[in-house]
Amino acid sequence: MKHGKKYFNALKKAPKKPVSIEEAVKFVKANPGAKFDETVDVYFCLGKGLTKGDTAVRGVVKLPNGSGKTVKVAVFAGGEQAEAAKAAGADFVGLADLIEKITKEGWCDFDVAVATVEAMKEVRKCARILGPRGLMPNPKTGTVTDDVATAVKEAKGGKVDFRMDKTGNVAVVAGKRSFEAEKLVENIKAVVSAVNAAKPATVKGVYIQSVTISSTMGVGVPVIVAADAE
Numbered sequence: 679m680k681h682g683k684k685y686f687n688a689l690k691k692a693p694k695k696p697v698s699i700e701e702a703v704k705f706v707k708a709n710p711g712a713k714f715d716e717t718v719d720v721y722f723c724l725g726k727g728l729t730k731g732d733t734a735v736r737g738v739v740k741l742p743n744g745s746g747k748t749v750k751v752a753v754f755a756g757g758e759q760a761e762a763a764k765a766a767g768a769d770f771v772g773l774a775d776l777i778e779k780i781t782k783e784g785w786c787d788f789d790v791a792v793a794t795v796e797a798m799k800e801v802r803k804c805a806r807i808l809g810p811r812g813l814m815p816n817p818k819t820g821t822v823t824d825d826v827a828t829a830v831k832e833a834k835g836g837k838v839d840f841r842m843d844k845t846g847n848v849a850v851v852a853g854k855r856s857f858e859a860e861k862l863v864e865n866i867k868a869v870v871s872a873v874n875a876a877k878p879a880t881v882k883g884v885y886i887q888s889v890t891i892s893s894t895m896g897v898g899v900p901v902i903v904a905a906d907a908e
Contacts, residue, residue, distance in 0.1 A: 685711055688897045695900065699870075702891045702899040703862045704788070707855055711895030716855045717747070720869045721890045721898070722848040725883060735848060736841035738819045739872035742838035743861040744803060746854030747789075751833050753800050754775060754793035759826050763792070767829040780804045786811055790833040792803055792821045812841065840873065848873060855864055855893050866891065 688709035693701070706718060728735060753763035754777070763771045770776060770788060777800055779785040784807060791808060793801045793815040801808075801815060808814040815821040819839045823829050840850045840866040850873065852865045859897040870889065877885045 685897060692897045693899055694758060696888075696902045697899065699863050699891070699901050700859070702901045703859050703866065705899050706891060706896055707859060707862075709896060710855060711893050711897070715746075715897060716893035718852050718855055718857075718891065718893050720850045720866055720868075722850075722873055722886055722891065723888045724842060724846045724848065725881065725885055725887060725889075728842065728846045728870050728878070728881060728885075734842055735873070735876050735878065736818065736839070737872055737876035738837055738839050738852065739869050740832065741836035741838060741851075741853065741865045741887050742868055743853060743857065743865050744852050745838055745865075746857060749790060749833055750820070751790045751792060751830050752788040752790040753826050753830060754791065754797040755826055756797070759824065762827040763830055766830040768792070768826075768830045773800060777801065777803055780807055786813060788813070788841075790821065790829065791815050792826055792829045792833070794824050794826060795817070798822055812839070833892050838868075838869075840876075852891075855896075864878050 688711070691709065692705065693819065724735060750769045753760070753768040754773050755763055755771065756773050760771050781803055786807065791813050797822050798815065805814055820829055820832070838851050840848055842848050850869045852869050853862050857865070873886070889901045889903055890898040891901055
């Protein structure tokens with residue numbers, strides 16, 4: 679990525695050592711990387727051993743102040759469950775029709791997919807397309823459920839899924855730069871707590887090596903890692 683003058687000016691002022699979440703948020707808000715309302719993300723660099731075996735890190739976090747993003751939800755369900763999903767505000771509801779659109783057209787114009795337990799038998803046909811995009815419904819993230827109305831409301835209200843990539847890093851959305859500082863701090867602390875809680879029981883030693891907060895096109899600010907991240 680090529681950076682402009684604004685980025686390099688902010689880089690000169692950025693903290694070189696880890697600071698508190700509050701200080702990091704103050705810097706990110708005062709040093710925008712773009713004119714639009716950037717998304718604020720939290721980046722975790724995890725321990726080296728986490729890329730092996732059954733140590734994959736994944737989970738969900740309910741952002742207390744929402745993500746600030748308009749989330750499009752697709753629900754795979756029929757009958758009463760389909761009606762409940764529509765009433766809850768789902769953007770797309772169906773089963774065979776949605777599956778056909780995905781498998782034949784590669785359609786993935788949604789951010790979260792929810793499926794009933796029964797529907798998952800058919801939704802698995804979409805795994806090859808939805809899986810690599812992180813859109814496959816999963817019971818571990820609450821997106822395979824027979825309470826589709828609650829799942830839709832949570833997704834719309836700021837529930838965010840996260841999972842570790844193959845290099846041992848995790849990136850989690852924490853809100854928008856336009857959020858009040860206190861709300862961003864609260865969201866970020868919820869993210870840190872959720873990633874801490876997702877620590878595999880088999881992991882020994884340092885779990886979270888570093889944490890960085892950044893806006894979409896802004897400078898990353900290192901933050902102090904809590905003691906319980908070890």
